[in-house]
Amino acid sequence: xxxxxxxxxxxxxxxxxxxxxxxxxxxxxxxxxxxxxxxxxxxxxxxxxxxxxxxxxxxxxxxxxxxxxxxxxxxxxxxxxxxxxxxxxxxxxxxxxxxxxxxxxxxxxxxxxxxxxxxxxxxxxxxxxxxxxxxxxxxxxxxxxxxxxxxxxxxxxxxxxxxxxxxxxxxxxxxxxxxxxxxxxxxxxxxxxxxxxxxxxx
Amino acid sequence: xxxxxxxxxxxxxxxxxxxxxxxxxxxxxxxxxxxxxxxxxxxxxxxxxxxxxxxxxxxxxxxxxxxxxxxxxxxxxxxxxxxxxxxxxxxxxxxxxxxxxxxxxxxxxxxxxxxxxxxxxxxxxxxxxxxxxxxxxxxxxxxxxxxxxxxxxx
Numbered sequence: 001x002x003x004x005x006x007x008x009x010x011x012x013x014x015x016x017x018x019x020x021x022x023x024x025x026x027x028x029x030x031x032x033x034x035x036x037x038x039x040x041x042x043x044x045x046x047x048x049x050x051x052x053x054x055x056x057x058x059x060x061x062x063x064x065x066x067x068x069x070x071x072x073x074x075x076x077x078x079x080x081x082x083x084x085x086x087x088x089x090x091x092x093x094x095x096x097x098x099x100x101x102x103x104x105x106x107x108x109x110x111x112x113x114x115x116x117x118x119x120x121x122x123x124x125x126x127x128x129x130x131x132x133x134x135x136x137x138x139x140x141x142x143x144x145x146x147x148x149x150x151x152x153x154x155x156x157x158x159x160x161x162x163x164x165x166x167x168x169x170x171x172x173x174x175x176x177x178x179x180x181x182x183x184x185x186x187x188x189x190x191x192x193x194x195x196x197x198x199x200x201x202x
Numbered sequence: 203x204x205x206x207x208x209x210x211x212x213x214x215x216x217x218x219x220x221x222x223x224x225x226x227x228x229x230x231x232x233x234x235x236x237x238x239x240x241x242x243x244x245x246x247x248x249x250x251x252x253x254x255x256x257x258x259x260x261x262x263x264x265x266x267x268x269x270x271x272x273x274x275x276x277x278x279x280x281x282x283x284x285x286x287x288x289x290x291x292x293x294x295x296x297x298x299x300x301x302x303x304x305x306x307x308x309x310x311x312x313x314x315x316x317x318x319x320x321x322x323x324x325x326x327x328x329x330x331x332x333x334x335x336x337x338x339x340x341x342x343x344x345x346x347x348x349x350x351x352x353x354x355x356x
Contacts, residue, residue, distance in 0.1 A: 007246065009280070014248045085247070 007077075008043025010057055010085045017042070021058040025181070028190035033143040033152035035135055038186045042085075045077035047103050049131050051183040060086035060099060067097035067114075067126070071104045094126065102130040105159030111166055116176040125193075129181045133157045135189060145195040154189060156182065164197040171196065212310060219309050219319070220302070222327045224291050228298035230329075234322040235301065241314065242282035243304060249277040249296025275299040285310040 011017035017040035028036040044053035060066060066088045072078050073090070082088060091097055094113045102108050108130065117125035138157030141164060144150075160166070163180070170177040170193040177193030223231060251273060258269040276290045277299040287307025289299040308318040 006284075009244060009246050010248065012245070012248070014250060 007081055007084055008045060008053075011040060011042045011054075013040070016040070017054070018058045021054045024188060025055060025058070025190070028181070028188050029147075029179070029192055031147050031152075032145060032190055032192055032195040033141075033148060033154040035187050035189055038188055041186075045075065045081045047072055047075050047078055048081075048101075049183055049185050051186045051188050052101065052103075052129060052131055054186075055129060055181070055183070055188070056082060056088075056101070057085055060088040062087040062089065064088050064098040065091040065096055067091055067094040067100040069100070069102045069104055069107060069109075071107070072101050097126050098124075100126050100128045102128060105130050105132060105163070108160050108163075111169060111178050114178055116173055116178065119176065122175040122177070125176060125178060127179045127181060129183060130158075130163075132159065132182050132184050135182075135184045135187050142198045143191070143195050144198045145192075147192075148195070151198065156184070156189070158182065164191075167191065167197070170194075215315075215319075216306055216309055219305060219323050222323050222330055223289075223302045223305055225330055226326045228295050228301060230326060231298070231301045231305065231322065234325065235304070237321060238308075238314070238317055240304075240308075241311070243279050243307065245277065245300065246280045246286060247276070247278035249275055249299050251275050251294050251296065277303045279303040279307050281307050281311060283311060283313075 020040050021038055024036040024038045028034065038051045038054045040054060041050055042053050042057055044050050048056070060082070066082065068078070068090055079090060082090065088099075094100060094109065095115050097115065100114060108128075111128075114126035114128065115124060117123060135154075135156050138155055140153055140155040143152045143154055167178065167180065174193065179193050180191040182189045182191065252275075253271040254274045256269040256272050257266050259266050272292060273294055274290060274292060275294055275296045275298065276288070277296065278286060278288050279300060280286045285307045287303040287305065287310065289302030289304070289306060291299050291302055305318060305322060308314040309323075
């Protein structure tokens, strides 16, 4: 049980911090596979990484239904912090969520349970934000697609291991689909729905 | 005193403080706070502006309707000792909302509650009362009494 007195604070400078974080996420989306840093820091509840907290403060508001995975949802620190600082409603039904926060990638539910958007409004899909262990070590992936000049290489230790296999359903769904944002501490990488994994090493 | 009474007392005190601070000028609050040695504090929620929908009722008890939107600023401040104060005020003066939040936190604090009530809120309350009385007196001076003439046919 946390009282409001123990909540970590939000951004120190709301406007500039949110702008800078938005820029990082936008650049990450525009250049899939590139690692962007999130500079401004806010206090974050324990199961949430600094980058995730900054993205939450930037992108979430009362108009963005939010779905939390089991580990996030069971922490009252996280739900209270999100409610106090962003006002985003936490929903149980992941198929109406604008954003999904995943702290335990191993337990990522099937993408089928999220919103793909509609052909008329492909933007009404769920953006899945997955916290991963790191972007320095792990398997390497080769990415192709809009925003990538040739091939981009991404090295990351990602859970679930079959994330990119699962994302292949984006090919058939286009323009509908799922956009994924990977967060490792203060680093962020985006895998939008247009990005294809062409090969991967070990 | 049991905990519930204590809590209610504190809520009443905070409410009374808000009633005064919301009507005070930011400069006046700041000037009076400057005389206190303030404890460490930081912004839990930096000042932000937003809109609230004002609801009205015709005649005070009719069906509710939306009167229009008003600009509101809010802030939250936490003292080093843990007390959290909230400030809401009409208008776009974020600094005023922050000062109100700070006062609200101080009112709840055991060490500063008395000092802030004595040196900040009481003088402001007095000023507010004086201003209200003057306005009431100015309005009262223009009062016209109407007498109903009894007509002949009655």
